[in-house]
Amino acid sequence: xxxxxxxxVIGGGPGGYVAALRASxxxxxxxxxxxxxxxxVCLNWGCIPTKALLRSAEVYQSxxxxxxxxxxxxxxxxxxxxxxxxxxDIAARMGRGVAHLLKKxxxxxxxGRAQLAGRSGDVHTVSVLKGGQETTRLQAPHVILATGARxxxxxxxxxxxxxxxxxxxxxxxxxLPKRLLVIGSGAIGVEFASFYRDMGCEVTIAExxxxxxxxxxxxxxxxxxxxxxxxxxxxHTSAKVGxxxxxxxxxxxxxxxxxxxxxxxVDRVICAVGITGNVENLGLEQTRAQVxxxxxxxxxxxxxxxPGLYAIGDxxxxxxxxxxxxxxxxxxxxxxxxxxxxxxxxxxIPGCTYSHPQIASVGLTxxxxxxxGYRIKVGxxxxxxxxxxxxxxxxxxMTKTIFDAETGELLGAxxxxxxxxxxxxxxxxxxxxxxTEAELSETVFPHPTISETMHESVLAAFEGALHI
Amino acid sequence: xATDILMPALSPTMKTGTLARWLKxxxxxxxxxxxxxxxxxxxxxxxxxxxxxxxxxxILVPEGTADIPVNTPIAILxxxxxxxxxxPASVPSGEKEGGGASADKASVAAAPTSSSKESKGxxxxxxxxxxxxxxxxxxxxxxxxxxxxxxxxxxxxxxxxDIEAGLKAASGQKEESTSGExxxxxxxxxxxxxxxxxxxxxxxxxxxxxxxxxxxxxxVDIELDALLALRSKLNASLVDEGVKISVNDMMIxxxxxxxKKRPGLNVQFTETEMLHFSDVDIAMAVSIPDGLITPxxxxxxxxxxxxxxxxxxxxxxxxxxxxxxxxxxxGGTFSISNMGMFGVKDFAAIINPPQAAILAIxxxxxxxxxxDGEVRAATMMTATLSVDHRAIDGALGAQWLNMLRDLVQxxxxxxx
Ligand SMILES: Cc1cc2nc3c(=O)[nH]c(=O)nc-3n(C[C@H](O)[C@H](O)[C@H](O)COP(=O)(O)OP(=O)(O)OC[C@H]3O[C@@H](n4cnc5c(N)ncnc54)[C@H](O)[C@@H]3O)c2cc1C
Numbered sequence: 001x002x003x004x005x006x007x008x009v010i011g012g013g014p015g016g017y018v019a020a021l022r023a024s025x026x027x028x029x030x031x032x033x034x035x036x037x038x039x040x041v042c043l044n045w046g047c048i049p050t051k052a053l054l055r056s057a058e059v060y061q062s063x064x065x066x067x068x069x070x071x072x073x074x075x076x077x078x079x080x081x082x083x084x085x086x087x088x089d090i091a092a093r094m095g096r097g098v099a100h101l102l103k104k105x106x107x108x109x110x111x112g113r114a115q116l117a118g119r120s121g122d123v124h125t126v127s128v129l130k131g132g133q134e135t136t137r138l139q140a141p142h143v144i145l146a147t148g149a150r151x152x153x154x155x156x157x158x159x160x161x162x163x164x165x166x167x168x169x170x171x172x173x174x175x176l177p178k179r180l181l182v183i184g185s186g187a188i189g190v191e192f193a194s195f196y197r198d199m200g201c202e203v204t205i206a207e208x209x210x211x212x213x214x215x216x217x218x219x220x221x222x223x224x225x226x227x228x229x230x231x232x233x234x235x236h237t238s239a240k241v242g243x244x245x246x247x248x249x250x251x252x253x254x255x256x257x258x259x260x261x262x263x264x265x266v267d268r269v270i271c272a273v274g275i276t277g278n279v280e281n282l283g284l285e286q287t288r289a290q291v292x293x294x295x296x297x298x299x300x301x302x303x304x305x306x307p308g309l310y311a312i313g314d315x316x317x318x319x320x321x322x323x324x325x326x327x328x329x330x331x332x333x334x335x336x337x338x339x340x341x342x343x344x345x346x347x348x349i350p351g352c353t354y355s356h357p358q359i360a361s362v363g364l365t366x367x368x369x370x371x372x373g374y375r376i377k378v379g380x381x382x383x384x385x386x387x388x389x390x391x392x393x394x395x396x397x398m399t400k401t402i403f404d405a406e407t408g409e410l411l412g413a414x415x416x417x418x419x420x421x422x423x424x425x426x427x428x429x430x431x432x433x434x435x436t437e438a439e440l441s442e443t444v445f446p447h448p449t450i451s452e453t454m455h456e457s458v459l460a461a462f463e464g465a466l467h468i
Numbered sequence: 469x470a471t472d473i474l475m476p477a478l479s480p481t482m483k484t485g486t487l488a489r490w491l492k493x494x495x496x497x498x499x500x501x502x503x504x505x506x507x508x509x510x511x512x513x514x515x516x517x518x519x520x521x522x523x524x525x526x527i528l529v530p531e532g533t534a535d536i537p538v539n540t541p542i543a544i545l546x547x548x549x550x551x552x553x554x555x556p557a558s559v560p561s562g563e564k565e566g567g568g569a570s571a572d573k574a575s576v577a578a579a580p581t582s583s584s585k586e587s588k589g590x591x592x593x594x595x596x597x598x599x600x601x602x603x604x605x606x607x608x609x610x611x612x613x614x615x616x617x618x619x620x621x622x623x624x625x626x627x628x629x630d631i632e633a634g635l636k637a638a639s640g641q642k643e644e645s646t647s648g649e650x651x652x653x654x655x656x657x658x659x660x661x662x663x664x665x666x667x668x669x670x671x672x673x674x675x676x677x678x679x680x681x682x683x684x685x686x687x688v689d690i691e692l693d694a695l696l697a698l699r700s701k702l703n704a705s706l707v708d709e710g711v712k713i714s715v716n717d718m719m720i721x722x723x724x725x726x727x728k729k730r731p732g733l734n735v736q737f738t739e740t741e742m743l744h745f746s747d748v749d750i751a752m753a754v755s756i757p758d759g760l761i762t763p764x765x766x767x768x769x770x771x772x773x774x775x776x777x778x779x780x781x782x783x784x785x786x787x788x789x790x791x792x793x794x795x796x797x798x799g800g801t802f803s804i805s806n807m808g809m810f811g812v813k814d815f816a817a818i819i820n821p822p823q824a825a826i827l828a829i830x831x832x833x834x835x836x837x838x839x840d841g842e843v844r845a846a847t848m849m850t851a852t853l854s855v856d857h858r859a860i861d862g863a864l865g866a867q868w869l870n871m872l873r874d875l876v877q878x879x880x881x882x883x884x
Contacts, residue, residue, distance in 0.1 A: 340739075342622065407609075409602050409628070434600030434628055 005031045005140040007336065008126050010114040010282070013040020014322040015313025016146030017098050019329030024105035026337045031138050032107050033114035033128055039095040041148055041314075042322040048094050049171050050191055052087035054354050057198035061356070068393055078199070080176055087171060110136065116143065116283030116309070124308055127283075142308050142336050145296060146329065147278040149314035152294075156243050157183060157271050163251050164244065164269045167192075177201055177267035181253070183241055185212035187353040189272035190224075194355035197233050204234040204264060206241050206255055213353065217365040217414040219400065224416055227357050227396055236262065244269065277315040300343035302332035310336070324349050347412075348431045352421040357396055360424035363412030363431060366402055375405040379461025381453045383417045385468045388448035394418035399453040401427070403461050408436030413454075423451050437462055471520060472541040472556040475529075478507060478514045479794030483597070483615035485509045486534040486665050487542060492524045498545065505542075510669035511761050511797055513790040520545060525552035534665060535613065599626035606631040612638065616672065666759045677821045682857040685816045686865045688873050692832045692847040695879040702773070702883070716752070716806050717777040719829055721882045724748045724768035726872040727802055733868050734801050736822045737859035751800030751820065752780065754787045761787050762820060764800045773883060808832060814850035824856040825865075827872075 007023050009016045012034035020032045037044045056078070063076035102109055112128040112135055119125070126138045151166045153159065159166035165173075170192050178201060182193045185207040197203045205212065205228075211221045212228075212235060225235055239262075242254035251269050255262040276294035289304035289311070290297040296311035298304055304311055310332050313325030324344065331341040353359040369376050383389035383397035397417015404411055413427035430440060440458040445451050456465040475485060486508040492498060502518045525546035529536055536542065541556030597614055599607075603626045607614045610631070617634050619626035663671070695718055702713050727734045727748045736743040748769040751762040763783035765776055786792050803826040805817040810831070817828040832849040839846075851872070855865045875881060 407602060407606055434602035436601050436605060438605075439601055 003136065003138050004123075005029050005108070005138060007031070007142045007144065007333070008033065008114075008124070008138050008140040009144045009146055010126065011035075011040065011146035011148055011278075011313075011315075012038040012098070012102075012109070013146060013148050013313060013325060014042045015148070015315075015325030015329045016040065016144065017102060017329075018326040019144050019146060019312060019333050020107045021101060021105050022330045023333045023337070024107050026333065026339075028333075028337065030105075030107045031110055031140070032102065033110045033112060033126065033138070035111075035113045037095055038098045038102065038109070039091075040146075042325075043094045043098065044091050045168050045171070047322050049087040049091045050167075050188075050195075051354055052090045053083065053171060053195050054191060054356070056083045056086065057195045058356060061198045065393065080173065080199075083199075084172055110138065112136075113281075114138075115281060116287060118283075118286060119306070119308065122308060142310065144302075144329070144332060145282060145304075145309070145311040145315055146313050146325070147282065147315045148325075149275045149277045149295075149320060151272065152274040152276045154271070154273050157241065157269075157273065159271050160246075163246050163249075164271055166271060170270045179250075179266040179268075180204070181206060181241075181251070181264060181266040181269045182272065183269060184272040184274070185209075185235075185237075186215070186272060186274070187213070187351070189270065190228075190353055190355045192270050192272065193228070193233055197228075197231055198356060202232075202234075204266065205236065206239045207235070207237045208240060210238045212237065213359060215351065216353075216359060216361055217400065217412070218367055220359060220361070220398070220414045220416050223398060224355075224357065224359055227416075228355075231356075275314065275320045277317070279315060301335040301341070302328050303335075319346070319349055319351060321349065321351065348428060350424045350428050352424065354421060357417050358420045359416050360420040361412065361414040362424055362428050363410065364402065365412055365414070366400075369402050369404075369411045374411060376411065377403045377405045377461040379403070379457040379459065379465070381456040381460055381465055381468065383450065383453060385456075386448075386450055386453050388450050388452070389418065391448065392418060392450075394450075397450075397453075399457040401454075401457045401461055403437055403458075408438060410435070410437070410440070413457075415454075417450070419450055423454060426451065426454055470525060470544050470546045470550060470553050470557065471522070473504070473518075473543040473545055475536045475538050475540045475542050476507070476516055477538045478509055478516070479511075479798060481798065482509050482538060482794075484535045484537050484613070484665070487529050487531060487536060488513055489531055490527060491515075494524055494527055496524045498522055498524050508665055508790075509794075510665050512792050512794070518545075522547050523550075525550075526554075528556060534662070537615075597626065598623060600628065603628050603631050607634075610635055616668075618676075664758050670759050673821065674818050677819050681819050681821060683816075683819060683854050684857050684862060684865070685852055685854050686862070686869050687814060687850055687852040688869050689835075689848050689850050690873045690876050691837070692849050692876065695876050695882075696832075696847060698879045698883070706774075711774060711777065713773055713777050714780075715808065715832065716804075716829075717773060717780055718879065718882055719806065719876070720750050720752065720765060720768055720776050720780065720804060721771075721773050722872060722875045722879075723802065723804060723827060724750055724765075724771075725881065726868060726875055728769040730864075730868050730871060732864050733825050733855070733860055735824050735859050736801070737824055737856055738822070742859060745801045747801065749799060749801045751797075751803040751823070752783075753803060753805040753817075754784050756788050756790070761792065761797050762800060762803060763787050763792055763797050803827070804829060808849070814852055816852045817854050819854050819856055824859040826854050828852040828854065 006028035007030045009020045009032045012032055016032060020030045023030045060078055063073055066072055110128055112130045115127050117125040117127040122141045123139050124143045126143060127134050128136045161169055167188060176199060180196050180201045180203050182189045182205045185205050190213060193203045193205050212225055213221045229235060236255050236257045238258050240256040245252040250265055250267050252265040255264060279291050279296060284291060287306035287309055289306045289309055295317040296304055296315055298311050298316050302310045302312045312328035312332050314320045327344055334341040347363045350362040366378060380398055380400045384395045389395050400414045402412040410430045415424060437458055445455045456467060459465045488506040488508045490505050491503045498518045498521060500518055500521050503515050504518050505516045507514055507516050522545040524543060526544040529542040544553060544556060546552050598619060599614055612634050614626060617626050617630050619630055621627040699713055734745050734748055747767050749764050749766045750768040751764045753760050753762050765779055803820045803823055805826060806829040807815060808829055808831045812830050814830045815828050817826045819826050830850045832847045834845050835848040836843050837846045853865055853869050
């Protein structure tokens with residue numbers, strides 16, 4: 001079999017495998033090189049396994065609320081290895097699904113570590129290594145780098161796999177720490193904090209910014225903080241974590257906070273302080289592609305400065321989200337095939353955090369909208385006034401919308417509460433389709449659903465909500 | 469009950485029209501089928517017939533108003549004895565609420581094909597403009613005509629950024645025209661003639677064509693003597709019937725046959741696919757007082773010279789009177805532009821999108837030619853083919869043109 005392809009994709013995560021599938025759909029002969037597991041971080045060590053864990057925690061927690069629903073059960077308990085096994089089984093199953101899809105699409109999958117090995121004319125050569133030995137060489141006029149990213153290591157806070165966990169250890173715990181410190185309150189940190197709290201741990205979050213989930217709207221971030229604190233999570237913001245003093249089976253440290261120093265001893269630490277792209281050992285040095293602060297620089301169609309070389313997903317920079325990676329994969333391939341895809345607009349990419357409560361948003365925060373000079377109208381609607389939320393016993397939550405007062409453009413939407421991650425897409429469609437408050441107001445939302453808060457929030461921004 | 473009379477869509481592509489003349493006055497009785505007004509569209513002047521009966525209660529749009537979007541109320545029809553309402557009933561609700569501005573003014577000047585209500589109102593298959601609600605609102609706020617905008621969204625959908633670009637372009641133009649004004653004041657001798665609808669359409673379409681369609685050109689010299697001799701014979705034999713075949717008729721027939729034989733030019737390029745037409749519909753450019761129009765001889769390859777001749781004559785006469793029906797000048801798979809009557813030596817024509825080719829025919833003239841090593845006089849004509857290179861490659865264009873030359877130089881196949 002010839003080793004010349006139309007396209008080589010390096011990395012089989014949600015960026016790479018989706019790019020390969022789309023390319024095959026468009027009639028290209030594609031090779032995909034993956035060093036570890038198909039499905040990448042997302043399926044194996046990110047999105048999916050964490051959602052499986054969070055589901056176990058959610059179901060477990062609901063057992064403590066059975067009385068509210070007129071039910072009862074004796075001595076709710078769990079078996080940690082089974083909880084972890086469920087998560088791993090789900091990840092494995094999804095991974096097999098990807099392998100099947102690629103096979104069906106006749107994508108040639110190659111195991112090993114890929115490295116760019118030069119370009120002659122239009123043709124790139126990619127060398128595939130296993131155990132440091134080259135096993136094969138592939139050639140193609142187009143190469144997409146989808147090598148993903150890994151957790152950033154801060155000096156002094158490096159993960160060690162035993163006492164200081166990264167995401168992988170945190171999602172495959174061999175024991176349940178009684179006391180846990182989570183450093184960093186982005187989506188990943190907050191999800192782990194929420195999981196371990198629901199499983200019964202004493203959880204402390206240390207965040208260096210002045211609020212948690214700093215990318216979210218300040219009001220939502222505040223509500224999230226209150227909700228977490230109500231559940232017993234201790235949160236320190238504007239906090240600096242001192243050096244970690246490791247004992248046999250515990251870690252001590254000192255947090256410097258505006259309210260003074262806090263001495264803390266915990267059994268385990270989870271470090272989730274950001275992401276850095278996998279840009280090393282790719283052979284990028286001999287290309288014109290530019291790397292800046294841990295990610296490859298690309299244009300709106302994911303092209304690097306090297307002809308025929310592209311980068312998508314986490315390795316191409318923020319936001320580090322699976323759906324962003326996949327979407328870039330599709331548009332990059334479509335551009336290669338001569339179509340004219342729409343570039344990705346940062347303001348139209350939703351972000352979700354699957355903690356309890358959930359948080360979801362798209363577009364600008366209130367603060368950012370004002371900074372950008374918009375005259376805005378803001379609408380809010382609490383879940384407490386929504387029939388379905390009350391019926392579900394999920395009254396903690398809010399939907400907030402921000403409009404350009406002059407044009408009716410939806411600048412941003414922010415939600416916190418039950419099922420909001422399933423609902424945010426409604427507002428994403430509004431943004432992508434450039435709908436305005438008029439179409440939103442005209443839309444009939446089904447009753448009773450929590451999605452009615454999405455309607456009421458829009459009404460609230462203009463002529464007033466009806467049910468409050 | 470009072471009903472609104474709306475600006476009609478007199479052709480599938482019509483987006484706006486000019487109310488050239490009212491044929492009824494306020495207070496006149498109107499019967500179904502009566503002529504109400506003359507409406508000038510991008511290509512022709514058409515008569516607008518009444519559908520319902522009643523009294524023409526109020527004229528909302530004065531004669532000579534240009535750029536009236538389709539479905540804008542232009543008059544109100546009432547029943548006998550009924551009070552005449554001030555404003556049309558079908559003003560989009562947003563405007564009614566606006567309150568302040570006089571309602572009938574709003575319905576004329578504003579309302580650039582606004583809201584879904586209007587599109588629902590018309591039963592015709594008018595060309596739908598794809599535009600996001602946000603873009604539509606911005607356009608309306610800034611009084612921008614969306615029909616003149618090019619959308620950059622999926623399938624050419626007009627988005628917010630296109631409005632922003634349009635506004636930028638418009639403000640650029642304004643600056644230019646103000647600087648132009650000062651020149652005018654100094655010179656004191658510039659007459660300003662507002663563009664007719666047709667002029668605007670010609671400007672827009674040709675700019676689109678020349679900037680977006682990669683043209684290439686191929687020319688050949690064609691000897692006409694055989695064709696001219698055949699024409700004389702044919703016309704002599706048809707003199708009793710009053711038929712007179714022109715060189716143009718014969719060229720239409722020759723082009724049609726050439727397209728039948730080599731259909732590679734009878735195509736259109738779209739973003740996703742190539743359209744190959746089985747019918748050969750030849751559009752011929754006819755100049756008319758305010759511009760030009762391209763009436764179409766349909767299935768020209770299946771028609772005899774006599775049929776083509778009669779049809780071409782009829783179309784040209786009615787074209788000059790502005791009396792063509794839309795289907796008579798819209799569509800077409802290939803165009804011919806003949807400037808032979810102006811004595812030009814050669815010229816290249818701009819493709820008429822979405823067609824992929826146009827043939828420019830210059831004047832036949834006596835030129836010295838070398839035949840069998842000897843110089844002699846022959847009637848020569850230069851024909852230049854302009855081709856959309858996205859659809860048709862150079863070799864094909866050249867081969868086709870050679871075939872056309874052979875057909876014209878051996879013209880008997882035109883009559884059998
Ligand atoms: C704990 C956690 C939870 C997350 N939760 C979510 C979530 O809920 N929603 C969400 O949208 N995002 C989530 N993310 C982020 C998401 O996982 C990433 O954005 C996504 O995986 C990026 O996809 P990618 O294709 O760019 O890279 P990756 O998924 O990282 O895939 C890259 C692949 O390339 C392979 N590779 C790297 N270098 C080479 C090489 N030289 N040769 C061959 N193969 C190579 C790697 O083995 C890997 O399989 C989460 C991340 C983590 C860590």
